[in-house]
Amino acid sequence: MATFYTTMSWLLVFGYWFLIAGITCRILIKRRSVPSAMTWLLIIYVLPLLGIIAYLTLGELHLGKCRAQRARRVWPCMAIWFKNLQSIQNPYPTQNSEIAQPLFHLCANRQGISGIKGNQLELLTSSYHTLRALIRDVEKASHNIEMVFYIWKPGGQADELAEALISSARRGVYCRLLLDSAGSVEFFRTVWPNRMRNAGIDVVEALPVSLLRIFFRRMDLRQHRKMVLIDNHIAYTGSMNLVDPRFFKQNTKIGQWIDLMARMEGPIATTMGAIYSSDWEIETGQRILPVKPDKKVMFLEKKNDRTILVIASGPGFPENIIHQAILTVVFSARKKLIITTPYLIPSDDLLHAICIASYRGVDVSIVIPRHNDSLLVRWASRAFFSELLEAGVKIYQFEGGLLHSKSILVDEQLSLIGTVNLDMRSLWLNFEISLVIDNHQFGSDLARVQENYIAKSRLIDMNCWVQRSYWKRILERLFYFFSPLL
Template sequence: MLVQGLAIAHTLTVLAFSIRILLRDDLSSAARLAWFLVMLFAPYVGAVIYLLFGEISLGRTIHQRHDEVFTKLRAMADPALGSCDRNLDGNVEQGYQTAFRAASVDGFETTAGNRAELMPDAETARLRLVQDIDNAAESVQVLYYIWLDDNTGKNVANALIRAAQRGVTCHAIADGLGSRKFVRSKWWRDMRDAGVKLTVALPLKWVVNTILFSRLDLRNHRKITVIDSRITWCGSQNCADAEFRVKPKYAPWVDIMLRIEGPVVAQCQLLFASDWLLNSGEEVPASLQLKADGFDDGFAAQVFADGPTERRGATPQLFATMLTLARREVVISTPYFVPNPTVLDALCAAAIRGVNVTMIFPKRNDSRIVAAASHSYYRQLLKHGVKIFEFRDGLLHSKTFTVDRALSLIGSTNLDLRSFDLNYESDILLRDDDLTQSIFERQQEYLSQSDPVTLGDVNAWSYSRRIWNNVIATVGPIL
């Protein structure tokens, strides 16, 4: 009787979740097959995993709130959203315009008249950012995925406290998972006591709605800083020291940061406002100030903001578009590489047609799972002519994408399925020869500290390693 009952329970569990998986139109064939395998071989564990991590959604309430927030922001700030029709011609060659159109999410389109400075190193970026906060006269908005209780974390918190005490309006957002310790620390309380307005993005709450209709690991991975509505910081750097105390054996974390002025700053401020309103539950403030003054010699740029409440597939579509537009050269650095078929095929296709495609990954990754999945794609990339290098001197955390030394994408997005589907990300797409050349030269510095990976190296891997890599890659679509 017990055996019969277990057999019935097994069959009903597999059947129920199989139907739910088949009813989902948003799943790729690979992800659907991966879930079927999990349900077939481990139905009870698989059912729990699916309830916690299977649905790429934050629930209907959040999606409705997101739509309401952006409807109000568009009505208030239409000029700040930019215009592809008005700003592309004369600022971006016809051959690269498609990338800006592909990057348009939630109404963000091209702005003209921007300028930027590439920081020489991460330490300089940290010092300059604090200086900007100390010089703020009106407002400061910051959002970090990871905010640590280290020197950088304390310095930024103290700068915000000083700014609030002298009358500057300060808002700060920290992700509920990446900054879970910091939002419970004395520094968070001290900022609140000083008048800094605080909220936590996607707090970890175990509620029925989350379990049934969402997944617990959807995160806000953005890094946004806006000062006085005229300066923004964009790049890969969290609010943490390079030693990255939570994972010190992989240190230093190697990041890249831009300090930007111009109309695109208003877009970053709107993106921050959307996150603030979505997570705090407040209404759109009537005092929201957007300054979109440009520079006569500035370049074209626009915010690219993706996330689980945005258009599905926006990030791989943009990456594939940029690869398709490349005529001579593409250089990409990313710490995490788990592509979907769209991006993988676009990388191989670019190399086949003669584009010099170079990819730079860390030699030692802080995630064994991600490293294994990444390695499973090495053979295919190398056979099609893509050049692969592994960075030796720390964990290369910079997310950079340059095309023909003319077009750049820089920000928080990794080339992995988490950034494609699960995380809220923020990047800036820009067209400028000088700035892209500077980013390209930084990429060359990464290459000078990297070892090439050849097809012979991959062929020398043991059978057990190759099997492990491919097993992880098989379930990659549901990780």
């Protein structure tokens, strides 16, 4: 009996170290950033069992076998669709500004399509007016409505939109709704999904969360896009989830969420439709062929038309393209760079690029909420303040609610708005979308919005910052340790 227990003990010790060695080799073989690799190794060595479970569930980009196979075949098909789009006469602008050229060239080479001209574009700064405009467009829809959101929270105007969507479906409009399982968990527990399905709406729960799937797919990989497509001609995207701020997370006592959305009319809607088709196929396996724009009417020059570039990221899309795009934008800045983001946990490359821009003489401002809904992110982001402040970057803390707008403005010429936070999850993991607009007038409009945010913010003073208490510094460094995983 003693021999048996001894043998079992040695087998357990051998198995334990074999598992540790295997996970270590897997981390080292994967080409990931050094901080991320070191963080995982430390977690595994300090908390072996919990660390191994955490790595197997959160350490790698597991989309799931079926979804991964679909993702691998989707983008080549979309690349062919984008290439065929070039056969339409003059879909692209003849030239871009000097600031925008590097980014447009990057996206043309990496995703096979650059900016599309001939669009009307409206910047929506109020959630109330965004929802009113959405309801009007849904009520007027005649052919199809497609939506994808991270969060749909019932209540207020969100319910009005749901009723408008149901009414449109009952009068023959083909409606598809793709909602993230984790973000919209409250929605799927209400009567709305059944009501919508009974009306003929295809409602799909994206990336379902359950204990049974925990070792087969990464649970924190989320469908983070926010898009609405109507009749292949009208499109919305930006930072706003499908929520009425008056009814959303009021128990956090941090104020209403402040968002930024864009409403577009023109051929950019069909380009975004190709992205939606990809998301739908990855999730359901059903192929929806994106509609080609009518070359006779869609690309005609119009008064105040805008060239818009769409960048989409996530499994199956060009790897790291959002991260590369933001780096390109920061390095393109010559005079002024303004960034608004609710979550500030940049990669080392992005942190250094922002600091270098400031050292180059660029006037760099970052606007973040003073309070947000994530304690981990709040403290982890503070660990980056010292380096940014030392480089001369101005950091503003917005006090008018939770600033959820994601925007970048370069020299009041090149604008980026969309769903991308400056954190590891948006840069490397989630399904995201961003719009790029190369236009000085639109840049001026966005500048006014950002200046309004700054007017409601408190500037962090470097002298006061260095005098903060030691317990705060300890918390910042502790949470910074987990920043590659947030």
